[in-house]
Amino acid sequence: MFVLDNAWIIPALPLAGAAVNGIFGRRFTQKTVNAVAVGSTTLAFFATLTLVAEFARLTPAQIPFIRSFFPWIVAGNFRVDFALQVDQLTIIMLLVVAGVGWLIHIYSMGYMAHEGGYYRFFAYMNLFMFFMLILVLGANYALLFVGWEGVGLCSYLLIGFFFLKKSATDAGKKAFVVNRVGDFGFMLGLFFIFRTFGTLDIHTVLSRVEAMPVETAGIGTLTAIALLLFVGAAGKSAQVPLYVWLPDAMEGPTPVSALIHAATMVTAGVYMVARSSTIYVHAPRAMMVVAVIGCFTAFFAATIGLVQTDIKRVLAYSTVSQLGYMFLACGVGAFSAGILHLMTHAFFKALLFLAAGSVIHAMGGEQNMFGMGGLRGPIRTTFLTMLAATLAISGAPGFSGFFSKDEILWQSFSSPYGSPILWFVAVVTALMTTFYMFRLIFLTFYGAPRYDPHHVHVHESPKSMLIPLVVLAALAIGGGWMAAPKLFRGGTDHFEEFLRPVFAHAEEMRSALPSHTPHELEWPLMLLTIGGGFGLGLLLAWWLYIRRPKLPEEMAEKMPGPYALVLHKYYVDELYDALIVHPMQWISTNILWKTVDVAAIDGTVNGIGSVARELGQEARQVQSGNGRTYASWLVAGAAAIAILFLWLGH
Amino acid sequence: MPLASYSVVLSAVLFGLGALGFVFKRNIITIFMSIELMLNAVNLSFVAFSRLRHLLEGQVFVFFVIVVAAAEAAVGMAIIMQVARNRQSLNIERIDLLKL
Numbered sequence: 001m002f003v004l005d006n007a008w009i010i011p012a013l014p015l016a017g018a019a020v021n022g023i024f025g026r027r028f029t030q031k032t033v034n035a036v037a038v039g040s041t042t043l044a045f046f047a048t049l050t051l052v053a054e055f056a057r058l059t060p061a062q063i064p065f066i067r068s069f070f071p072w073i074v075a076g077n078f079r080v081d082f083a084l085q086v087d088q089l090t091i092i093m094l095l096v097v098a099g100v101g102w103l104i105h106i107y108s109m110g111y112m113a114h115e116g117g118y119y120r121f122f123a124y125m126n127l128f129m130f131f132m133l134i135l136v137l138g139a140n141y142a143l144l145f146v147g148w149e150g151v152g153l154c155s156y157l158l159i160g161f162f163f164l165k166k167s168a169t170d171a172g173k174k175a176f177v178v179n180r181v182g183d184f185g186f187m188l189g190l191f192f193i194f195r196t197f198g199t200l201d202i203h204t205v206l207s208r209v210e211a212m213p214v215e216t217a218g219i220g221t222l223t224a225i226a227l228l229l230f231v232g233a234a235g236k237s238a239q240v241p242l243y244v245w246l247p248d249a250m251e252g253p254t255p256v257s258a259l260i261h262a263a264t265m266v267t268a269g270v271y272m273v274a275r276s277s278t279i280y281v282h283a284p285r286a287m288m289v290v291a292v293i294g295c296f297t298a299f300f301a302a303t304i305g306l307v308q309t310d311i312k313r314v315l316a317y318s319t320v321s322q323l324g325y326m327f328l329a330c331g332v333g334a335f336s337a338g339i340l341h342l343m344t345h346a347f348f349k350a351l352l353f354l355a356a357g358s359v360i361h362a363m364g365g366e367q368n369m370f371g372m373g374g375l376r377g378p379i380r381t382t383f384l385t386m387l388a389a390t391l392a393i394s395g396a397p398g399f400s401g402f403f404s405k406d407e408i409l410w411q412s413f414s415s416p417y418g419s420p421i422l423w424f425v426a427v428v429t430a431l432m433t434t435f436y437m438f439r440l441i442f443l444t445f446y447g448a449p450r451y452d453p454h455h456v457h458v459h460e461s462p463k464s465m466l467i468p469l470v471v472l473a474a475l476a477i478g479g480g481w482m483a484a485p486k487l488f489r490g491g492t493d494h495f496e497e498f499l500r501p502v503f504a505h506a507e508e509m510r511s512a513l514p515s516h517t518p519h520e521l522e523w524p525l526m527l528l529t530i531g532g533g534f535g536l537g538l539l540l541a542w543w544l545y546i547r548r549p550k551l552p553e554e555m556a557e558k559m560p561g562p563y564a565l566v567l568h569k570y571y572v573d574e575l576y577d578a579l580i581v582h583p584m585q586w587i588s589t590n591i592l593w594k595t596v597d598v599a600a601i602d603g604t605v606n607g608i609g610s611v612a613r614e615l616g617q618e619a620r621q622v623q624s625g626n627g628r629t630y631a632s633w634l635v636a637g638a639a640a641i642a643i644l645f646l647w648l649g650h
Numbered sequence: 651m652p653l654a655s656y657s658v659v660l661s662a663v664l665f666g667l668g669a670l671g672f673v674f675k676r677n678i679i680t681i682f683m684s685i686e687l688m689l690n691a692v693n694l695s696f697v698a699f700s701r702l703r704h705l706l707e708g709q710v711f712v713f714f715v716i717v718v719a720a721a722e723a724a725v726g727m728a729i730i731m732q733v734a735r736n737r738q739s740l741n742i743e744r745i746d747l748l749k750l
Contacts, residue, residue: 625746631673631681 003047004054007084008069010098011133013044018126025119034109037122041098041105041129048098052091063087063501064203066139073142080200085139089502092339093136093271096346100263101129103468107354108255110464111361121161121253128154132264136271141190141200144272148186148236151265152179158260159252171248178245182235189228196221206278210505214282226279226286230293233269237323240297244573246320250312254357257312262319262353263346270326270342274335277506281333287417291331295412295422295429298324300570302432306439307556307567310367311356314440318393319349321429325408328426332418333510334411336499340483341404347479348392348401351472355386358461358469359444366451369443376445378458381466383445385473390441392476394434395534400480402530405430407483407493409529410522416513423525427533434537442545487526657698664691678730678740682723689719 003009017040025033058065064087073080086094105125112121128151135147152175160172190200197205215223233239238246249261260266273280273290280287298321305317322345329338360367362379376383392401409430413423460466482498485491500507544552556563565571622633664687671684693712700708734740 627678627681627742627745628673628676635669635673 001054001057003051004058004065004086005067007051007067007086007137008082010044010047010051010094011130011137013040013047014126014129014133016040018123018130021119021126022123025123028119030113030118033119033122037126038102038105038109040126041102044129044133045098045102048094051086052095055086055091060501064090064139066203068139077198078194080140080142082143083139083201084137084143085203086137087502088499089271089275089339090136092343092499094133096343097129097132097136097264100346100350100472101132101259103471104255104259104263104350104354107258107357107465107468108253110462111255111357112253113462115253117161121158124154124157124161125256125259128158128260128265132268135268138202140202141193141205144202144275145186145190148232148268148272149183151260151268152176152183152236155179155249155260155265158256159249161252161256165251168251171245171251175245175249178242179235182232182242184231185228185235186232189225189232192221192225192228196225202275206276206505209278209282212282214284214509216284219285220283222279223283223286226276226283227289229272229276229279230286230290233273233327234293235269236272237266237269237327238297238320239269239293239324239327240300241572243297243301243320244576247313247316247569250310250316254312254353254360257316258350258353258357261316262349266319266323267326267342267346270323270330270338273327273330274339274503277330277335277503280330281506281509284417287331287333289331290327291412291417291422294324294327294329294331295425296324297321298328298429299425299432300324302429302436303566304569305436306432307563308436309370311359311369311372311440311444312353312367314369314436315349315352315356318352318433318436321433322349322393325405325426325429328412328422329408332412332415332422333506334408334415335503335506336493336496337404337407337411339499340480340495341401341408344392344400344404344476344480347472348389348399348476351385351389351469351476352393354465354469354472355382355389358382358465359386361461361465362458363451364456366456369440371451372444372449373447373451374445374449375458379460381460381469385469386445387441388473389476390437394437394537395430395529397530397534398477400476400478403480403483405533406526406529409533410525413525414515414517414519414521416510416515427529430529430533431537431540434534435541438538438541439545442541446546447549487522652702654698654702658695661691661695661698664688664694676741676743678733678742678745681742682726682730686719686723689715 017036020036021028021033025036028036055063055065064085066083066085068081068083070082071079072082105122108121108125112118115121131147131150131154133147135144135151138144138147156172156176159175160169162168193205194200197208199205209222212222215221219227235242246261246266250257252261280290301317301320301324305314305321308314308317322341326338326341326345329335329341358379359372359375359382362375362382363372366372388399392399395402395405409423409426412418412426413420482494483496486493486496568574668684668687668691671687672681675681675684693715696708696712696715700706700712730740733745737745739745
C-alpha cells in the first residue's frame with residue numbers, strides 16, 4: 001500500500017521534472033531535457049499503475065480511500081487539509097491523465113525537436129501534469145480549485161508558447177480571461193458550499209447532501225450551488241456561452257492541443273460535475289440546464305465544424321461538441337456514460353490531434369485542408385491511425401466512441417431526466433460529427449494533391465511520434481469494449497459496474513423516478529443511431545467530397561447567407577467584441593484611465609506636489625545667502641526664546 | 651548689590667555687545683571675535699552662579715564651553731583662511747553664495 005498511502009508522489013514527480021527543467025533547463029541538451037521530462041512522467045505513470053494495483057486489493061469499505069497529509073489552511077472554523085482521495089472515478093481519471101499525458105510527452109520529443117524553447121515547453125507540460133493530477137486527486141474543493149487554476153495557467157502559458165506571434169499571445173489571453181468568468185461562478189459556488197455545509201471536503205459535503213430533500217421547484221441552495229459550479233465547468237470545458245476560447249487555443253503547439261485542449265484539462269468540468277453528482281441529482285432543474293446547454297453546445301459547435309478549413313480548428317469545434325455530449329450525459333443523470341465518453345474521447349481526440357500534428361509536420365507547417373489531399377500514400381501510418389480515430393469519434397460500430405456515444409444517446413432518450421428532443425438533437429449532431437470528420441479525412445488523405453510537390457517534401461514522422469499514435473489507435477478502437485456486453489440480454493456494462501459505488505446515490509435517486517421508456521427500444525434506437533448518425537453522415541461526406549467534389553462550392557454559392565453565418569462562427573466573437581470587449585475598452589479608456597486615473601488620482605497627487613512647490617518657492621526667499629541676515633535671524637530667534645522663557649517663568 | 655548681580659549685569663552687557671557686533675560688523679574676523687565675546691559672557695555668568703549657589707556644575711560647564719570654543723575657533727579660522735584666499739576679501743557682504 002505504499003503508493004496508495006503516499007499518493008502525493010504521483011503529482012510530485014512531474015512537479016520535480018518541471019522544477020528541474022524550468023530552473024536549469026536552459027543549459028541542458030535536448031537529451032537531458034527529454035530524460036527529465038519524459039522520465040518523470042514515465043515514473044508518474046508507473047506509480048499510477050502501482051496505485052491501481054494496490055487499489056484493486058482494497059475492500060469496498062475502504063473506498064473512497066482518503067489520506068490527509070497536512071493541514072493547509074486553518075482560519076477559525078475554516079479548515080482545509082492537503083488531502084488526496086482515491087476512488088473508482090479517480091482511478092479512471094488518473095489512468096487517462098497519466099497514460100495519455102505520458103504518450104503525448106513521448107510524441108512531443110519528436111514534434112518539438114526543431115522548435116525553440118524546448119526546455120520551456122517541457123517544463124510547462126510537466127507543470128500541467130502536476131496540476132491536473134492534483135485536480136483529480138484532491139479530496140476537497142479547495143485543492144480541486146488549485147489544480148483547476150493551475151491547469152488554466154499552464155494552458156495560458158502553452159497557448160502563448162510561440163510568444164512572438166501576436167495571434168498566439170492574444171489567444172492565450174482570451175483563454176485566460178474567458179476562464180476567469182467561469183472561475184468566478186465556480187468560486188461563488190465554493191463560497192456557497194462552505195456557507196451551507198461549513199466545509200469544503202467533497203466526501204463530507206456529498207454525504208450531507210444525501211440527507212437533504214430534492215429541490216423540485218424554485219431555486220434552492222443546492223440548485224444555486226449546482227448552477228454556479230456548472231458556470232465554472234462551462235468555462236473550463238468550453239460550453240456555450242463560454243466556449244469561444246477553445247478554438248483560438250489551437251494557436252498552441254499541437255501536442256498541447258491534444259493533451260490540454262482535448263484529452264484532459266477541458267474535461268475537468270465534466271469530471272467536477274460527475275464528482276458532484278449527488279448535488280446535481282438533488283437539483284433536477286440544474287440538471288436540466290446542464291443537459292440543455294450540453295446538447296445545444298454539441299449541436300452548435302458541430303455546425304461550425306462543418307465548414308472550417310483549418311484541420312486543427314475542425315478538431316477544436318469537434319472537441320467543444322463532444323464535451324457537450326459529456327454534459328448532456330451528466331445532465332440526464334448518466335454520469336458513468338459521461339465519464340466513459342470522457343475516457344474514449346481522450347483516446348480518440350488525443351489521437352486525432354496527434355495525427356493532425358503528424359500531417360502538419362509532414363506538410364511542413366500547412367494547416368489548411370484545401371492545401372493538402374492525397375496524403376494516404378506518403379504517410380500511411382498516420383492515415384491509418386487517424387482513420388481509426390475518425391471511425392471512433394463517428395461512432396462506427398465496434399469502435400470505442402460507439403459504445404460511449406450510443407450509451408449517451410440512449411440515456412438522453414430513456415432517462416427520467418431525458419427527452420426525445422434531446423435525443424433527436426444529439427443524433428443530428430452525431431450525423432454532423434461523422435460528416436465533418438470524414439470531410440477532414442477525404443480532404444486530407446484522398447483526391448489529388450492540392451499542394452506543390454516541388455516545394456513540399458511530404459515525409460512520415462519519426463518513430464517517437466508514430467508509436468504513441470499506434471498505441472492510442474489501439475485504445476481508440478478497443479477502449480470501449482468493457483461496456484459492450486450490456487448490449488446483449490443479461491450482459492453487464494463493466495465500466496458502469498466499476499463506477500457504480502461513486503454514483504450509487506445518483507443512481508438510486510434516478511431509479512426512484514418513473515421511467516416510461518421500454519427497454520425493448522434500445523436496439524431499434526441504436527440501429528437508427530448507426531444508420532442515421534454514422535451511415536448517413538459517411539455517405540453524405542463521400543458524396544460531397546469524393547463523388548461530386550464541385551458540389552460543396554455550388555451549395556455555398558447558392559446559400560451565401562447561411563454559409564457566411566456558419567463560416568464566421570455565427571459572428572459570436574464579433575458579438576462579444578461589440579457587447580463586452582469594446583464597451584469595456586471604452587469604459588477603461590475614457591472613464592477609468594482618462595477620468596479616474598489621469599484627472600482624479602494623478603490630479604490629486606500632482607496638486608499636492610505643486611502646492612508644496614509653490615510654498616517652497618515663497619519660503620526660499622528667506623535664504624538670501626547673506627551672512628548678516630542669517631545672523632540677525634539667529635539673534636532674533638535667541639532673543640525670542642529668552643523672552644518666552646522669562647515670560648513663562650512668571 | 652551682591653557680587654552675583656554685578657557679574658550678571660557685566661555678563662549681559664558683554665553678551666549684548668557681542669550680539670551687536672555679530673549682527674552689524676562686516677569683517678568676518680570681527681564677527682568671529684564677537685561670537686567669542688558672547689561665549690565668554692555666558693562663561694562669566696556660569697561662574698558667578700556657580701559661586702552663588704555653591705555648586706561645581708557651572709564651572710564644569712565653563713570648561714566644556716572653552717573646549718567647544720577652541721574647536722570652533724580651529725575650524726572657523728580654517729574656513730576663514732580659505733575664504734580669504736579664494737575671494738581676496740573678508741567682507742561678509744561679498745560672501746553670499748550660500749543660497750538656492
